[in-house]
Amino acid sequence: MTERLVSHLRYAALAVPNFEEEREFFRKYWGLTEVSAEDGLSYLAAEGSTEPFILRLRADDKRIDLVGFAVEDRDDLHALAEKLHAEDVQFVHEPRELTGFGGGYGFRVFDGDGRVLEFSTGYQTREARKIREREPIPSKLSHVVFNSANLNQSAQWYIDHLDFSISDSLTRPDGTDMMHFMRCNATHHSVAIAMGPHHSLHHLSFEMRGIEEWMRGSGKILRSGARMIWGPGRHNAGDNTFAYFLDPAGNTIEYTTELAVLDEDTWSPHRLNISDVSNQDQWGTAQAMSEIIARESFNDIDKGLFVAPPV
């Protein structure tokens, strides 16, 4: 099994022009807890997660600010930094004490397409609590999905530099790759990359406690006026249930539950043809993945490529 220096996904950070509306949506409806806020910046935690925050919102033109990953300790962090330097990965900043909420020690780089990634360790964790039965709030950030104009090149960067593995892939009927689900631990995927017309955020996915909480939460989001653009259904790739919504900034966000945890020693990746409806939706009720449903999640072109966010 591959030795990985990245331990898990920590958070996603987005910049949005309608900051207050987005912040209110995530607090009031999506079920996150604001743990720190300053002018034009909001840190949102999930009650079920020990991460100090799982989503950071910033008021600015729409972009992905960065995606944060955890590393076990400083030795691993320095080893990863040295490895990425040796591989000519472009750094935003070297390992140093982090000054954002939760602190810690870490560094930032640009991935192969120019998205900013942060690797950190030793940050202040939060006391998590068990989500109550029927409590319609997320327990943690499940995964982040990017659109890429160059799918395989984008995915290969994560394999080459961060030792991610492909857990499953979706293909078009002609066999070309459409989406790769990638893991950095036993969770089926923490990152996925989908073929799109440009680089952008495809969606953020949030894990719910169970089916009952997933259903209750999704009902609440429907009542908030957000549109459910795909679902409810259950994926074959990952075995997770899904319901996708559009947030006020036009980003796709998902409530999911029961994402598969793999036995990495015995797992072998599948290539699933999207024209076979059952590959995308085990129940066959959420409509097949098509160009038209994919388009809902193409999102606006990411303006943050190879531009480091100010914080």
Place this chain on the structure above:
Amino acid sequence: MRRIHFAADFGGYELGRALEARAQAAGHDVVWHGAEQLDPGDDYPLFAIRVGTAVVADQDAGIDAFGVLVLDEAAAGVVAANKVNGARAVTAASPRAAANTREVVDANVLVLEGIAFEENAWLTISAFVTASLPHVVDLGRRILQIEEYENSGTIEGWAIQLEPEQIAVKRE
């Protein structure tokens, strides 16, 4: 903590107050939405809407809440309460039937007849508020289809840029 929103019309007032007292004694957080005293001939729709609205607001806020209506005509209360977005009101005449409504459709408002036998009515409420949706995805999916229609007039996750064959149901 479990919260139960109660209301009754003229036909269920006496039983409704008795059940409210039992629920309080059993340690539930009880909220009364009915008239302060028996009001002969009062109308059930307002009570049904009040209870349904309170239950959905609490559930969305993460509070484990249920509603109980005790009415002259239970079926009429079901119709009224189900006009509240997110309410899933049912009648049930036995504990087993009440638990079943929780299990198949995550019912959140129980409507009883005012002529019900108090002991059985209490056991029915107890079963209703303690049963839960089984960990079966099909049930959750079907409820979400109802809720999607209730909110956007479509079923199956299609809301924007519809192609003709994807248009499910129109609200008008």
